[in-house]
Amino acid sequence: MTATGSAPVREPAWPLPRAAIRLWVTQGVIGTVFWAVVLVLALALLPTDDAPLSALPWAGPALLALYAVVAIGLQPWIRFRVHRWEVTPEAVYALTGWLTRTWTLVPIARIQTVDVTRGVLQQAYGLATVAVLTASSQGTVRVPHLPAGVAEQVATDLARRAEQVRDEAT
Amino acid sequence: MLVHTVTFKQARQLVPVVLPLGAVIGFDGGTTTVVLLAVGVTLASLGFAALNWSRFGYTDGPTAVVVTRGLLARSARTVPRDRIRGVEVEGPLLHRLLGLVRVRIDAAAGATTAEGEEVVVDGVTRAEGERLRAGLLQRRPAPDGAVDPAAPEAAPATEELARFDPRWLLYAPLAGSYLAVPVAAVGALFRLLDELPRQLRPDVDGVHLTGWLAVVLAVGTALVLLALGAVIGAAVVNWGFRLVRRDGALVADRGLVTRRHTELEVDRIRGVSVSAGLGLRWAGAARVSALVTGLGAAQRRGQLLPLGPRAEADRLAGLLVEDPGELRRHPAAARRRQVVRSVAPGLVVTVVGGALAALLGWWPALAAGLGLALLGVPVGLARYAALGHRAGARSFAVRSGWLVQEQVVLQRRAVVGWQVRQSPFQRRAGVATVVACVGAGSGGYAAVDLAAGDVVPFTRAASEEWAGTLAP
Numbered sequence: 034m035t036a037t038g039s040a041p042v043r044e045p046a047w048p049l050p051r052a053a054i055r056l057w058v059t060q061g062v063i064g065t066v067f068w069a070v071v072l073v074l075a076l077a078l079l080p081t082d083d084a085p086l087s088a089l090p091w092a093g094p095a096l097l098a099l100y101a102v103v104a105i106g107l108q109p110w111i112r113f114r115v116h117r118w119e120v121t122p123e124a125v126y127a128l129t130g131w132l133t134r135t136w137t138l139v140p141i142a143r144i145q146t147v148d149v150t151r152g153v154l155q156q157a158y159g160l161a162t163v164a165v166l167t168a169s170s171q172g173t174v175r176v177p178h179l180p181a182g183v184a185e186q187v188a189t190d191l192a193r194r195a196e197q198v199r200d201e202a203t
Numbered sequence: 204m205l206v207h208t209v210t211f212k213q214a215r216q217l218v219p220v221v222l223p224l225g226a227v228i229g230f231d232g233g234t235t236t237v238v239l240l241a242v243g244v245t246l247a248s249l250g251f252a253a254l255n256w257s258r259f260g261y262t263d264g265p266t267a268v269v270v271t272r273g274l275l276a277r278s279a280r281t282v283p284r285d286r287i288r289g290v291e292v293e294g295p296l297l298h299r300l301l302g303l304v305r306v307r308i309d310a311a312a313g314a315t316t317a318e319g320e321e322v323v324v325d326g327v328t329r330a331e332g333e334r335l336r337a338g339l340l341q342r343r344p345a346p347d348g349a350v351d352p353a354a355p356e357a358a359p360a361t362e363e364l365a366r367f368d369p370r371w372l373l374y375a376p377l378a379g380s381y382l383a384v385p386v387a388a389v390g391a392l393f394r395l396l397d398e399l400p401r402q403l404r405p406d407v408d409g410v411h412l413t414g415w416l417a418v419v420l421a422v423g424t425a426l427v428l429l430a431l432g433a434v435i436g437a438a439v440v441n442w443g444f445r446l447v448r449r450d451g452a453l454v455a456d457r458g459l460v461t462r463r464h465t466e467l468e469v470d471r472i473r474g475v476s477v478s479a480g481l482g483l484r485w486a487g488a489a490r491v492s493a494l495v496t497g498l499g500a501a502q503r504r505g506q507l508l509p510l511g512p513r514a515e516a517d518r519l520a521g522l523l524v525e526d527p528g529e530l531r532r533h534p535a536a537a538r539r540r541q542v543v544r545s546v547a548p549g550l551v552v553t554v555v556g557g558a559l560a561a562l563l564g565w566w567p568a569l570a571a572g573l574g575l576a577l578l579g580v581p582v583g584l585a586r587y588a589a590l591g592h593r594a595g596a597r598s599f600a601v602r603s604g605w606l607v608q609e610q611v612v613l614q615r616r617a618v619v620g621w622q623v624r625q626s627p628f629q630r631r632a633g634v635a636t637v638v639a640c641v642g643a644g645s646g647g648y649a650a651v652d653l654a655a656g657d658v659v660p661f662t663r664a665a666s667e668e669w670a671g672t673l674a675p
Contacts, residue, residue, distance in 0.1 A: 039591070040625075040654075040655070041623055041625060041635040041637075041655040041656075041658040041659070042623050042658055042659060042662075042675070043672075043673055043674060043675040044675040063233045085479045085552040099213070121672050123668070123669040123672060124669045126672055126673075129670050132626065132669075133624060133625065133626040133627070134624070134625050134630075135622060135623070135624050136621075136622070136624075137620065137621070137622045137623075138620060138621045138622075138669075138670070138672055138673055139619065139620035139640075140619075140620070140667070140669035141617040142669075143620065156617075161271055167619040167620055167640065167642065168496065168642025168643075168645035169619050169620060169640035169641050169642045169646045169647060170621075170647070171622060171638060171646045171647030172619050172620030172640025172641075172642075172646070172647070174620070
C-alpha cells in the first residue's frame with residue numbers, strides 16, 4: 034500500500050477473501066443500474082429545454098459513467114487492499130474504509146457481545162459480517178465480508194474467550 | 204393513603220384541549236360555562252389520577268425492583284439491582300407541600316442503545332423515598348480488580364467537595380443553556396396568547412419606535428431582561444447546590460423550588476469533563492460533569508458543578524480523577540488544517556459571490572464571503588489552540604472545541620477500545636485522529652489531528668498493555 038509510510042499504526046495481519054471484491058462489484062453494478070434507471074426516467078419525464086435542466090442530457094450520462102468507473106472499477110479493489118483484520122491473544126483489530134481509513138482495536142476483556150449478520154448479497158457469496166460490541170457506542174469492531182464459516186468460528190471463539198477473561202467490561 | 208399529585212400535571216395537559224373547546228362554545232355563555240368547565244376538568248383529571256394510581260405498584264425485592272402500571276394494557280418492568288446506576292430523589296414544590304417525593308431510578312443501558320433507562324416512582328412519602336434510595340444503592344461487594352484507590356473504604360464520613368456560591372449565578376447570562384431559559388419562557392407566553400380566545404387577549408397597541416434612542420433603549424432593556432431571566436433560571440435550578448462524598452457515593456443536592464437529590468457511585472465514575480462555551484471562557488468560568496458508566500444520555504445526572512470559576516472546576520475535577528499534567532500541543536500540521544477548515548466555507552461563498560458579481564454585478568455575497576474567510580483565520584487558530592492531549596500515570600486528558608471547549612480527563616481503565624481515523628488529507632499532513640472509546644458519557648473522546656508518530660505512544664500510555672497491538 035502506498036500509504037504505509039505515514040500510517041499511524043500497524044496494519045492488521047489478515048486480508049479479506051477475494052469473494053469480497055465480487056460482492057463490492059455487484060453492489061457497484063446494482064448502484065449503477067439504479068442511477069441509470071433514475072436518469073432515464075428523468076430524461077423521459079422532465080422538460081429539458083429550460084436553462085437549469087438543459088445540461089442534463091450530456092451531464093447526466095457523464096456523471097453516471099464516472100460513478101460506474103469509481104463504484105465498479107476502483108472502489109472494490111481499493112477497499113480490498115485496505116481492509117484487514119486480526120484476532121490476537123489480547124484483542125480484536127480491524128482496518129476498514131477506502132478513502133478515510135479507520136483502525137479499531139478492542140481488547141477481548143472488554144467485549145460485551147459478538148454479532149454475526151448475513152445480508153442477502155452476502156448469502157449469495159457465502160460471506161458474513163462479524164461485529165464486536167463493547168460498552169461504548171463508538172467502540173465497535175466491524176469486520177465485513179468474512180467467509181461465513183470463519184465468521185461463525187471467530188464469533189464463538191471470541192464469545193468464549195471474552196467470558197473467561199471478562200473483568201467489568203465497562 | 205397516598206395523595207397522588209399527578210392530578211395537577213394532568214389538569215395542565217387538559218388545558219390545551221379545553222381552550223379551543225371553550226372558544227367553540229364561546230365564553231359568552233358567562234361565568235357558568237367557565238365554572239362548569241373548570242369543575243369538569245378537575246373531576247375528570249382526578250378520576251384519571253385515581254385510576255392510574257390504583258393500577259400502579261412497585262416492589263423492591265432482594266434482587267430486582269419491579270414496577271407495574273398501566274390502565275388497560277398492563278406493563279411490569281423489572282430492573283435487576285446490580286444494573287441500577289443511580290437514584291435521584293426530587294421534591295417539586297407541590298410534592299414538598301404534601302410531604303411527598305419522586306424517585307427516579309437509573310438503570311444501565313445496553314451496548315447498542317446509548318440511552319439510560321429510567322424508572323420513576325412518583326408520589327411516595329419522603330421517608331419511603333429515603334428508604335428506597337438507601338436500600339437500592341447499598342454498597343455491593345466491589346467487583347475484584349476494580350477497586351478504585353480514590354474511593355475511601357473508611358467509615359461513612361461525609362466530605363464536602365463543592366458548594367455553590369450565589370455569586371457564581373452572575374456567570375449564567377454567559378452560558379447558552381441558561382440564556383435559553385428566558386427565551387423559552389417568552390416563546391411559551393406567546394404560544395399561550397395565541398391559544399387564548401380573542402376577547403381575553405390583552406389589548407396592546409402596536410408600539411411605535413421613533414429615533415435611535417428608543418431602539419437603543421428597547422434593545423438594552425431586552426438584554427437586561429434576558430440576563431436577569433438567565434440568572435433567575437440558573438438560581439431556580441441550582442440554588443443551594445452542594446456536592447458531598449459519602450460512603451463511596453457522590454451526593455448532589457440542589458434546587459430552589461424543586462429540590463433534587465442525586466447520588467452517583469464513585470466506583471462507576473470513569474472520568475470528568477470540564478466544559479466552557481465562548482462566554483464562560485471569557486469570564487473564566489466552566490462547568491464540570493462526571494462521566495459515569497451506564498448513565499448513557501442522562502447527562503444532567505452526572506453534573507458535578509453547574510457553573511463556577513475555572514479554578515474551582517479544575518480543583519473539583521482533580522479530586523475525582525488524577526490530573527495527568529500540562530496538555531501537549533498538537534503539531535503545526537494540525538494548525539494548518541484547522542485554519543484551512545475554518546476558512547474554506549468563506550472561500551466557497553467568495554467564489555460563488557465572485558461569479559455573481561461578475562455575471563450580475565451583485566456584490567454583497569462577495570463581500571460576505573471575504574469577511575467570512577477573514578474571520579475563519581482567528582477561528583481556526585483558536586480551534587487549534589484548544590487541541591491538546593496528555594497521558595499521565597493513571598489517567599489521560601484530551602481537549603478540543605472552540606464554540607464549546609471540552610476537556611475530558613479519563614482513567615486508564617475507562618478505555619474499552621481505540622479507534623484511529625485518517626482521511627486522505629490527514630495522511631498527507633502526517634496526522635491522525637484518535638478516539639478513546641469509553642462506556643460512559645458520549646461513548647468516545649477524540650484527540651484530533653495527533654502527529655501520526657505520537658499515536659502509538661499515546662494509546663500505550665493511556666490504556667493497558669493490550670494497546671501494544673497497535674505498535675508496528
